[in-house]
Amino acid sequence: MSNNLEKSKIKCVVWDLDDTLWEGILIENDEIKLNKAIVDIIKTLDQRGILNSIASRNNYEIAQQKLKDFKLWEYFVYPEISWNNKSISIKKIAENLNIGVETFAFIDDQIFEREEVKFSFPNINTFSPEEIVNFINDQIFIPSYITNETVLRRYYYQTDIERKKQEEVYIGSNLDFMKSLSLKLNIKRASEEDLQRAEELTIRTHQLNTTGITYSYSELYEFMNSNEYSLYVCSLEDKYGSYGTIGLALVEEKKESWKIKLLLMSCRVISRNAGHAFIGALIELTKKINVKLQTDFIQNDKNRQMYITYKFIGFHEIYRHDCYSLLELREDSSFQIPSYIEVKYLL
Amino acid sequence: MHHNIKNKIRQFIEPQINQQPLEDNSDIFQLGYVNSLFAMQLVSFIENEFYIKVKNEELDINNFNCIDNLTTYITGKLDKSIQQ
Numbered sequence: 017m018s019n020n021l022e023k024s025k026i027k028c029v030v031w032d033l034d035d036t037l038w039e040g041i042l043i044e045n046d047e048i049k050l051n052k053a054i055v056d057i058i059k060t061l062d063q064r065g066i067l068n069s070i071a072s073r074n075n076y077e078i079a080q081q082k083l084k085d086f087k088l089w090e091y092f093v094y095p096e097i098s099w100n101n102k103s104i105s106i107k108k109i110a111e112n113l114n115i116g117v118e119t120f121a122f123i124d125d126q127i128f129e130r131e132e133v134k135f136s137f138p139n140i141n142t143f144s145p146e147e148i149v150n151f152i153n154d155q156i157f158i159p160s161y162i163t164n165e166t167v168l169r170r171y172y173y174q175t176d177i178e179r180k181k182q183e184e185v186y187i188g189s190n191l192d193f194m195k196s197l198s199l200k201l202n203i204k205r206a207s208e209e210d211l212q213r214a215e216e217l218t219i220r221t222h223q224l225n226t227t228g229i230t231y232s233y234s235e236l237y238e239f240m241n242s243n244e245y246s247l248y249v250c251s252l253e254d255k256y257g258s259y260g261t262i263g264l265a266l267v268e269e270k271k272e273s274w275k276i277k278l279l280l281m282s283c284r285v286i287s288r289n290a291g292h293a294f295i296g297a298l299i300e301l302t303k304k305i306n307v308k309l310q311t312d313f314i315q316n317d318k319n320r321q322m323y324i325t326y327k328f329i330g331f332h333e334i335y336r337h338d339c340y341s342l343l344e345l346r347e348d349s350s351f352q353i354p355s356y357i358e359v360k361y362l363l
Numbered sequence: 364m365h366h367n368i369k370n371k372i373r374q375f376i377e378p379q380i381n382q383q384p385l386e387d388n389s390d391i392f393q394l395g396y397v398n399s400l401f402a403m404q405l406v407s408f409i410e411n412e413f414y415i416k417v418k419n420e421e422l423d424i425n426n427f428n429c430i431d432n433l434t435t436y437i438t439g440k441l442d443k444s445i446q447q
Contacts, residue, residue, distance in 0.1 A: 328424045354395040
């Protein structure tokens with residue numbers, strides 16, 4: 017196991033348009049010619065599950081139409097096409113994706129633009145179009161694993177965009193909106209085919225990771241086949257489609273108590289309260305056989321959210337040493353799985 | 364002062380849950396409004412707005428589940444810091 021070993025892998029590449037994706041300046045009615053090497057890179061990244069987005073100073077409608085003509089529009093998530101500073105565009109994209117800019121690469125032919133972005137986000141990676149062609153097979157652009165879900169990542173984000181649009185125009189409380197989604201959480205024991213996705217989750221997930229520890233494929237494989245441990249994975253779906261496998265829990269199952277050794281949730285599903293439903297499902301399972309539920313927690317600078325979640329569910333600290341705490345669910349906890357999520361146990 | 368704290372809390376919570384009016388004693392957790400992100404934002408809001416540090420042992424749902432309890436908790440923290 018290791019701590020934050022691969023945090024510098026790129027998850028999203030943000031592209032300039034004029035003189036980067038294509039040669040020429042769109043607004044000046046230049047003759048626009050696609051930069052074929054860049055188009056190939058965008059498609060390669062997409063296959064690797066790395067997201068593509070846009071930060072371009074342009075007229076939105078005109079640029080959108082041009083990208084549609086080139087059959088490229090669908091490749092981009094949360095494109096920012098406006099007259100804003102590019103640092104502002106990048107900030108918006110990062111907020112929409114809910115991932116940190118240290119996992120972003122920004123490609124622009126203008127050194128001024130690259131410097132402006134770098135000034136606001138010193139830990140972002142910036143490249144000129146010429147540089148990216150040479151860097152595309154660098155380790156930071158090669159994900160550790162390509163799973164079934166890697167190649168669907170863009171699809172998952174795009175269905176999320178549709179959901180967000182519907183949420184924005186929805187009239188009524190958030191609760192009514194959640195009810196309207198028909199959320200279903202499926203929980204099952206991991207099988208071998210889930211393991212790569214499970215490993216990918218442990219490497220990609222930081223904010224909602226209870227220990228900050230990542231496990232390798234072979235370590236997870238051993239846990240999966242051990243008598244003392246169960247490895248649970250969960251997937252979420254709603255009326256718009258599947259969110260994929262979004263959570264993982266490694267549980268040490270002893271006679272008198274179950275201990276969650278690791279629990280993590282994809283950041284895409286926080287707003288759907290899937291974390292509460294997943295922990296709630298584990299609570300239900302332990303209640304059924306009348307054992308205590310405990311969890312390991314190693315506090316780091318990124319996972320306070322997870323700590324707060326546990327505390328508000330009704331866990332309390334029964335042991336602490338430095339950053340490590342052992343939490344146990346209070347017997348009088350009145351926590352219930354949110355009523356708008358249906359949990360299915362496929363055990 | 365109580366009134367002031369209550370209003371600030373209400374102004375933070377109501378837009379998040381899109382429901383008005385929210386009763387002072389409505390349990391926002393039991394109603395199903397609070398996901399992990401909102402819980403985190405609520406704690407951060409309280410720390411930044413009232414210049415207090417929420418300690419691990421104070422992260423108890425009974426301090427945070429409704430406007431009334433939040434007000435009592437914050438008032439208690441502020442009183443303590445004045446005394447010191």
